[in-house]
Amino acid sequence: MAFSRGVFSSPHSPIAPITQPSHELRAKKLMIWNVSASHHPIITQDHDLDNFHVKRTEKLEEVRRVLHCLYDPLECMMMIDSLQCLSIDYHFQEEIEEILSHRYKNLGDQASNGRANKGLYNTTLSFRLLRQHGYYVSPDIFDDFRDRQGRFKPHLNKDVRGMLGLYEASRLGIVGEEILDEACDFTRKQLKASMTSMEPGLAVLAGHALEHPIHMSLPRFNTKNYLNNQLGSNGSTGFLHELAKLDFNSVQSLHQRELREFSKWWRDLGLAQELSFARDQPMKWYMWPLAILSNPHFSEYRIELTKPISLIYIIDDIFDVYGTLDELAFFTEAVVRWELSAIDRLPRYMQICFMALYNTTNEISFLVLKKHGWNPIHSLKKTWADLCKAFLVEAKWFASGQMPKADEYLRNGVISTGVHIVLVHAFFLLGHGITRESIERLDSIPGLISCPATILRLWDDLGSAKDENQEGKDGSYVECYMKEHGITSPTIVGEHVMQMISMEWKKLNKELLSSNLFSPSFKEASLNTARMVQIMYSYDQNQRLPALEGHINSLLKEKCPL
Incomplete structure (x- = not known):
């Protein structure tokens, strides 16, 4: 929103109260953005959600069955991440909450028993998803990946997926969490330096993550990009993509109707x-x-x-x-x-x-x-x-x-x-x-x-x-x-x-x-x-x-x- 722009005159200009419309400023605002719903006739067309209903229902049940059959912690986290990136997680909120609650309890048990973390990507993904859903996980979970001087181990840069996960996790840091500040600086520098030597697919993933961190991005605004560039290669499968496309079109029709009603x-x-x-x-x-x-x-x-x-x-x-x-x-x-x-x-x-x-x-x-x-x-x-x-x-x-x-x-x-x-x-x-x-x-x-x-x-x-x-x-x-x-x-x-x-x-x-x-x-x-x-x-x-x-x-x- 931040709608009030011109609040001061130039220090070199005469000062006087505004007593009439500023046509110059008005023209400036219109130049920045001058669009209304009537300029886009496609928005006035109605779309029938019933055409998608049966097929979408079948896909929803298929995904729900898969969620109930997942047991491996990493597979569970990867599935939740894909559902969120595809903007279809709202269909499975109860299942997601149950999985995350169980994962949070397991992480607590591992910490109390002194068991080591199982891989950088696994750890970063669990950390990010749990924090996104309101579970506080200590950044000390990353201690296994730092040396005795407290620096992140240099060899980690060979694990591109893990480095991407660490960068994404670092964006959920709070004030005073120096470990996550260091993780952000470390991964950003390493990923930028190695971008040219990455496989093309990984380079796309890295570039997208650096420009649009997941935590700071709107999932639905990036759904098509996720689908088109196969950014969901961390485990999302074809049936998820089919559901996401059906759901995207149904929700788009809903948004079009909302815009017509507001207009x-x-x-x-x-x-x-x-x-x-x-x-x-x-x-x-x-x-x-x-x-x-x-x-x-x-x-x-x-x-x-x-x-x-x-x-x-x-x-x-x-x-x-x-x-x-x-x-x-x-x-x-x-x-x-x-x-x-x-x-x-x-x-x-x-x-x-x-x-x-x-x-x-x-x-x-x-x-x-x-x-x-x-x-x-x-x-x-x-x-x-x-x-x-x-x-x-x-x-x-x-x-x-x-x-x-x-x-x-x-x-x-x-x-x-x-x-x-x-x-x-x-x-x-x-x-x-x-x-x-x-x-x-x-x-x-x-x-x-x-x-x-x-x-x-x-x-x-x-x-x-x-x-x-x-x-x-x-x-x-x-x-x-x-x-x-x-x-x-x-x-x-x-x-x-x-x-x-x-x-x-x-x-x-x-x-x-x-x-x-x-x-x-x-x-x-x-x-x-x-x-x-x-x-x-x-x-x-x-x-x-x-x-x-x-x-x-x-x-x-x-x-x-x-």
């Missing part, structure tokens, strides 16, 4: 016509929930979650492009008060936006109350108030020309990403683990929200510095940090920011292992938000998003050949 809601809402200066990008907005709530069973929740996401973009454009400073202050006051009478002082376009926000939020609250027995209106309206207050702070910085300290900018910028709005809505829509204690924690912006929000803010600002700061009008953490510390090299600051992003990933990994107040589905939503950031904010030289465009084509338009 109709968006058209009927009428904001695109009333607020012509704002972005009109329903397809891009829908890609967020598609990633965040990836389980196909969450269809209704994806549609509902796209609604507040669209409003975040619209409100950002009001603050960033159109509103005067006085209007923005009145709008923020209206959102904080959350009363219809508060809109009397607002111009018509703001009244329309506030009514859309007010009604949509109340409708979602009513849905949550009906489904889960809890009215979330207090928490939801608080998220919108916090967002508008953060946007207003940025608008005042812009108007005054006062650049904040980097830490102050980042604290406010974490809220102005809008991530807290998305994840709080996701929490209540999912309805898992709603208690007073969990809601109090949620309202205080826990690490499961602040970590992906910080990753988004830093990545967005890093991209802005590289691709969108030619005219000196886009504020960012990079800009604040450079001025505060007297640094003139964007490269040096870029390295610092990447280290900060790496640290936030480690903090998020810890939250995923320790935040017991929150359900696995909400933790996955938090993780998927962080995973989506790089796709949403990797602009090319033409200020386009080629990775996102490619995933839209793959996930929403192009079927998987059977």
Whole structure:
């Protein structure tokens, strides 16, 4: 999300409040992304899931029988890994949990009996899968692969599959786990150095792993790549691939219907016509929930979650492009008060936006109350108030020309990403683990929200510095940090920011292992938000998003050949 880009003027430019639409900025945003569902007629075609139902059911039962017959620990882990990479693991959650629970107990028994690990690949795969599913496994499990000085043994580089496994495992490290930091550096250097001498198939595996670590990637976004390049050669067999293709096409049809339903809601809402200066990008907005709530069973929740996401973009454009400073202050006051009478002082376009926000939020609250027995209106309206207050702070910085300290900018910028709005809505829509204690924690912006929000803010600002700061009008953490510390090299600051992003990933990994107040589905939503950031904010030289465009084509338009 991170929708507020231009928050400062150039230090060499005259400073004045925004009093009229910034047509230059509006054109810039349209150049970055200007797409709607109506531009892709294929999306309007309905697809019959019944054509796949019988065959898919047969394949599901075949896989389930195989899972029940597996006994070798390595084969079990390889099967689970393949199911996850093919995005069909949601069909077998009970079986997977039973296997992992048994594996975790066996690892504990081996550790207490002092038995050695059985191979680098076996060990790394078990470590990664168990941590991904919330089991804490100590990195001491890798001690057998280090020498007396604590360094990883040089001969390990001959085991390419094991090295790949160690690299993937290292990406689940938390703060203070030096063994995993060393594993990451060791494997990255060794794999890059030996890439040219690898067999072609292994070189593809290595290149893909280094560019897209499993833990930091969205499985469904990579399913076709996994199938097409046979990245599942670690044990997935033909019948798994057949099921994955059938399932991919069925889920694609589901996503197409969801996008049509949201697009109709968006058209009927009428904001695109009333607020012509704002972005009109329903397809891009829908890609967020598609990633965040990836389980196909969450269809209704994806549609509902796209609604507040669209409003975040619209409100950002009001603050960033159109509103005067006085209007923005009145709008923020209206959102904080959350009363219809508060809109009397607002111009018509703001009244329309506030009514859309007010009604949509109340409708979602009513849905949550009906489904889960809890009215979330207090928490939801608080998220919108916090967002508008953060946007207003940025608008005042812009108007005054006062650049904040980097830490102050980042604290406010974490809220102005809008991530807290998305994840709080996701929490209540999912309805898992709603208690007073969990809601109090949620309202205080826990690490499961602040970590992906910080990753988004830093990545967005890093991209802005590289691709969108030619005219000196886009504020960012990079800009604040450079001025505060007297640094003139964007490269040096870029390295610092990447280290900060790496640290936030480690903090998020810890939250995923320790935040017991929150359900696995909400933790996955938090993780998927962080995973989506790089796709949403990797602009090319033409200020386009080629990775996102490619995933839209793959996930929403192009079927998987059977």
